[in-house]
Amino acid sequence: MKKYKFNRPWEGYAFLTPWLLGFLLFTAIPMVLSLYFSFTQYDVVTSPKWVGLENYIELANDPRVHKSLQVTFTYVALGVPFQLIFALLLAVVFKNNIPGIRIYRAIYYLPSLFGGSVAVAILWRQLFNKEGAINQLLSLVGIEGKNWIASPDTALYTLILLLIWQFGSPMVIFLGGLKQISLDYYEAAEIDGASKIGTFFHITLPLLTPMVFFNIVMTIINAFQAFTPSYIISGGTGAPVDSTLFYTLYLYIKGFQHFSMGYASALAWVLLIIIAIITAIMFLLAQKWVYYDE
Amino acid sequence: MRVKQRRKLLMHFLIILFGLIMIYPLIWMLSASFKEDVEIFQSTSLLPKNPTLNNYIYGWKGVSGVSFGKFFINSFFIAIVSIIANILSCSMAAYAFSKLEFKFKNTLFAIMLVTLMLPFHVRLIPQYIVFSKIGWVNTYLPLLVPKFFATEGFFIFLLVQFMRGISNELLEAPRIDGAGTFRIYMQFIMPLSVPALVTVAIFTFIWTWNDFFSQMIYLSAPPTFTVSLALRMFVDATGESSWGALFAMSCLSLVPLLFIFIVFQRYLVEGIMLGSIKG
Amino acid sequence: MKKMIAIILMAVMLMSVMLLSACGGGDTATEPDEKPESTGTDDSKPAVDEGTSVEIRVAWWGDTKRHELYNQICDVFESKNPNIKLIREPVSWTDYWDKLTVQSASGGAPDFMGMHPQFASDYVRRGVLEPLDTYVKDGTIDLSNFSQAAIDSGTVNGVNYMISMGLTTNTVLVNKSMLEDLGVQIPDFDWTWDDLKAIGSEARAALDAKGKKDSWLREDASGAYQIFRYWARQNGRDLYTADGNIAYTKEDAASWFAMWKDLRDSGVVPDSATTTEYSKATLEDSLIARGKTAMVSVPPNQYKLYSAALPEAELIMVRNPSKPDGKAGEFVEGAHFAISSKTTPEKKLAAAKLINFWVNDEDSIKLFRLDQGVPANTKMVEFLTPLLDEQDKDIVDYVSKTIEIAAPTTFPPSGASEVDSLFQQIAEKVRFDQLTPEDAGAQLVSEAQAILDSNKK
Incomplete structure (x- = not known):
């Protein structure tokens, strides 16, 4: 496929101008300032005091940082794959024009409309507490359930379920990507007598890889920064015993509740570096498996 | 034939059953919105003992003398402006990143991605200081103006992925006919990207509708409150929370979201007829 | 071609400007840094022209019922002080403190705000709150009917930073x-x-x-x-x-x-x-x-x-x-009212007047009642007692009994x-x-x- 070059060099920048301006005005300044804060002791109210690498050294030895990294990595490693597989499966089912499809799509999308509303916290408790719906179901088959949401060994998994439950966004993106695949491919496959599963793996999936890649990258970036689920369900503490202490929740506790914004900024930049490395690896690997039908 | 039909029925049955499990919490909330406050936490039944509309009536009265209708209008205003802003600014940036050639393209794209990786809470304070210096606090400006400058990298990246899938050969014909970069953007890229742009619109709507942290920080006066802010006012850790009103208004606040989704999913999934362009 | 691109950019800019005029003209814009900070416990109170009208931001936490109640109190205050306009910023408990943290970062704390013992020290000791001694001395805030314990509860290192909303124990x-x-x-x-x-x-x-x-x-x-x-x-x-x-x-x-x-x-x-x-x-x-x-x-x-x-x-x-x-x-125990140290002298004075009205005026107390505990002003307790129901009286009873036992902290x-x-x-x-x-x-x-x-x- 030949490379498509048709614009004058400045036209690229012209289309990029809003973004460039926005980056300089609204993004770059806060980012640079937060980088500066990360080398200071800054209690939000009085002016920052330069402390060099102190915050970074302190966080390397902070057991709650280690714990929160462990919690966050577990959340990402378990939540993201399940959410995406679930979203992809349902997108494939919902692509077809079966009767009632619009209602079905809407029903399955409903949980994602909720976001991090305060109501979610209470709903999740109604499901997973001692007398919650889950335990009532379990008791029908004679199992005595536990207090899922408040036990240190299960609390995080209820939050992972919450992430999977709100799978609507990646599903919608998959649906958009599926739509983009030209019908010609399917017609050709049908003529060749390919099976449904074969068509999925040899046509649908390869052509969907740009969207799969997008969903993987963005879901991982967002899951690393997950804050709201634990904030609303643990009441902002990471309870029980830090088992739901997401990295950004700890950052929030330090910055907003303990007035250590310098330390919080250092935490933020460490997370940025972690996410950046993972994203860079994903982009490198992408050259091997993402297929652009250009 | 018989077997096929039975399998179809089974599929519908499974979809519905699983769907009901998925939305059980929402059914619970809907039922709670018709319960009296005292009953909400003291009974586990899904059926209200004495169904009442009081929660809706009380909730609609709103907060601090401002009715919920006003909050809906405010939320709609923010959501609609954000949609226009995001579609315009993000599609321009995405077009540049996906179809145009210029120096430092990859570097700039990488920078764009990196801006998505810094946790929101540490950006918040510097941002607040900047916006308060220019006197934008307590207005919608901090929530809206940045969106005209493509600050939502998620959407840029999404549109880039989508636009890369638009065949270059398809764009070559108009190019030979003398169409400029801008005309290609307006007449080919934008129409072909409709499914992705609808995705951007739906997500922008949902996310701004549900966003609370930045709205909470920048908006203080009740007449400027949005739905998501007003909902938070019903729950207070130190006093008496109005759970019934919270659930009632949460149900109402889902209606526009659901409506938007149902209306726009057509464009999203079914796309539009592009035959004329494809030829 | 150049023209076309220029047109889009213009359109984007134009829309932003339109927005600016649409929302920026709103009546609630604030300029937190408009005046130099006050100088701590300085006794010389700047001369303030009493005639000019002033707008102050008034923030509190609470549930929806409290918002209604405090709005009423603010309304009464405004009708008695036509020169002072109160911009109310009601919010729930958790959000109140998140917001105050961010606002303090740019000196934009509300002019008049609620303070709770759980967080008060963080704000008092970082200079967010205005020392109130001058206002107490010149009688703007009248503490003559406050018990010593009530006054002490808002005093840090001998300086009065906060006025009790009401006394309570546990x-x-x-x-x-x-x-x-x-x-x-x-x-x-x-x-x-x-x-x-x-x-x-x-x-x-x-x-x-x-x-x-x-x-x-x-x-x-x-x-x-x-x-x-x-x-x-x-x-x-x-x-x-x-x-x-x-x-x-x-x-x-x-x-x-x-x-x-x-x-x-x-x-x-x-x-x-x-x-x-x-x-x-x-x-x-x-x-x-x-x-x-x-x-x-x-x-x-x-x-x-x-x-x-x-x-x-x-x-x-x-x-x-x-x-x-x-x-x-x-x-x-109990929550307090406080004034931002970063605001203008006019606004500080107006906020001080509001505090005085809130805790010392019968028109306020008959609305405020026991919302934050028993009024610290003993005269107001006497005034309020006949208006109370049985449960309220039990509360007053309990608080006064335990305050008698209470020792300084x-x-x-x-x-x-x-x-x-x-x-x-x-x-x-x-x-x-x-x-x-x-x-x-x-x-x-x-x-x-x-x-x-x-x-x-």
Whole structure:
């Protein structure tokens, strides 16, 4: 496929101008300032005091940082794959024009409309507490359930379920990507007598890889920064015993509740570096498996 | 034939059953919105003992003398402006990143991605200081103006992925006919990207509708409150929370979201007829 | 082509400008940094022209009913002071503090704001609050009918930063009907921790006999730093020394955690998971409101709210348990009003007037009533008493009885809110058996002291 070059060099920048301006005005300044804060002791109210690498050294030895990294990595490693597989499966089912499809799509999308509303916290408790719906179901088959949401060994998994439950966004993106695949491919496959599963793996999936890649990258970036689920369900503490202490929740506790914004900024930049490395690896690997039908 | 039909029925049955499990919490909330406050936490039944509309009536009265209708209008205003802003600014940036050639393209794209990786809470304070210096606090400006400058990298990246899938050969014909970069953007890229742009619109709507942290920080006066802010006012850790009103208004606040989704999913999934362009 | 691109860019800019004029012209824009900061405790009060009109931002936390109530008070104030316009910023508890943190960063704290003891030290000691002595001296804020304890509660290092919204202490709310049903002894007004254990064992037996495994005598307060403060004070100590160090010993803390572990193991208080589940529950959703416990430690001014949540039960108020030969744990609590130090002299004066109106004016008090506790102005208590119902009178009664016993306490140093959350964390680890009470005591004292030390830097 030949490379498509048709614009004058400045036209690229012209289309990029809003973004460039926005980056300089609204993004770059806060980012640079937060980088500066990360080398200071800054209690939000009085002016920052330069402390060099102190915050970074302190966080390397902070057991709650280690714990929160462990919690966050577990959340990402378990939540993201399940959410995406679930979203992809349902997108494939919902692509077809079966009767009632619009209602079905809407029903399955409903949980994602909720976001991090305060109501979610209470709903999740109604499901997973001692007398919650889950335990009532379990008791029908004679199992005595536990207090899922408040036990240190299960609390995080209820939050992972919450992430999977709100799978609507990646599903919608998959649906958009599926739509983009030209019908010609399917017609050709049908003529060749390919099976449904074969068509999925040899046509649908390869052509969907740009969207799969997008969903993987963005879901991982967002899951690393997950804050709201634990904030609303643990009441902002990471309870029980830090088992739901997401990295950004700890950052929030330090910055907003303990007035250590310098330390919080250092935490933020460490997370940025972690996410950046993972994203860079994903982009490198992408050259091997993402297929652009250009 | 018989077997096929039975399998179809089974599929519908499974979809519905699983769907009901998925939305059980929402059914619970809907039922709670018709319960009296005292009953909400003291009974586990899904059926209200004495169904009442009081929660809706009380909730609609709103907060601090401002009715919920006003909050809906405010939320709609923010959501609609954000949609226009995001579609315009993000599609321009995405077009540049996906179809145009210029120096430092990859570097700039990488920078764009990196801006998505810094946790929101540490950006918040510097941002607040900047916006308060220019006197934008307590207005919608901090929530809206940045969106005209493509600050939502998620959407840029999404549109880039989508636009890369638009065949270059398809764009070559108009190019030979003398169409400029801008005309290609307006007449080919934008129409072909409709499914992705609808995705951007739906997500922008949902996310701004549900966003609370930045709205909470920048908006203080009740007449400027949005739905998501007003909902938070019903729950207070130190006093008496109005759970019934919270659930009632949460149900109402889902209606526009659901409506938007149902209306726009057509464009999203079914796309539009592009035959004329494809030829 | 150039033209076309220029047109889009223009359009984008134009839209932003339109927005600017559409929303920027709103009446609530504020310019937090418009005037130089005031100079601390300087006695020379700038001359302020009383005639010009001034707008001040008024912020408080609370539920929807409180928002209505405070709006009414603000309306009355505005009608009496036509030159002062109050821009109200009502918000719920959690959001209030997040917001104040961010606002303080740019000197944009509300001109008039509520302050709670849990966070007050962090703001007082960082200079966010205006010293009020000048306003007290010149009579703008009249404290002549305030008791010394009420004035002291807002005084830090001899400087008055905050005016009490109302005085309160802490009580154990007892669901008498539930205990009677169980046939369990009802605690006296004065009772001890041993009594708690004894009544708890009785209750456990009675609850088990009824098959109520998921009910207990009371909630687990091992993580409540304010109740631990009672324990420390009963041992003759306190949370903090006057010079900002930890005032209790590791033995004080260890014995506290050990006592609660014992109560938990014997089923007087709920298991650890249940406690965690309900630790952030709102009032209506709490263990006692759900009828799962018969007692809870709360500020007495919430008596009415709990009574409303439990309409069929009779609730009574007793003191927190004490030690047979120990000192009284009670101390004066309650929220305060404060003024931002970063605002203009005109606005400060207007805010001071509002404070004075709020706590000293009959028109305000007859609305405000016991919302934040018993009014600190004793004349206002006399004025209010005939207007009160039985439950209100019980509250006033309880607060005045316990305030009589209350002894002075020290104001927390900065870093106190971090120590508070450390305490909760350690208590939680003990509940989940990840720490022994003994280790917990030692760890608490050393880590808490470290937090205070790092805040002194």
